[in-house]
Amino acid sequence: MASDSACGEAHGREDAYCIDVPTQVAAVKATLQSCASALLDEHFSGRVLRRS
Incomplete structure (x- = not known):
């Protein structure tokens, strides 16, 4: 997945x-x-106010 590899690249490990x-x-x-x-x-x- 693209997001997995992006996370790995950000941390230096896949x-x-x-x-x-x-x-x-x-x-x-x-x-x-x-x-x-x-x-x-x-x-x-709103319900309480209408019933009062």
């Missing part, structure tokens, strides 16, 4: 583990979780 991928995945997951929480908060607050 079999080197590229830490950037898991770091980026974790950042995306955290961002999506934050967005999901904000959407749910907005949704539930």
Whole structure:
């Protein structure tokens, strides 16, 4: 894979583990979780306000 060889080249070894991928995945997951929480908060607050 192209990304595997790019990681290897960055570290000087083809079999080197590229830490950037898991770091980026974790950042995306955290961002999506934050967005999901904000959407749910907005949704539930809108429902509570309409029923009151």
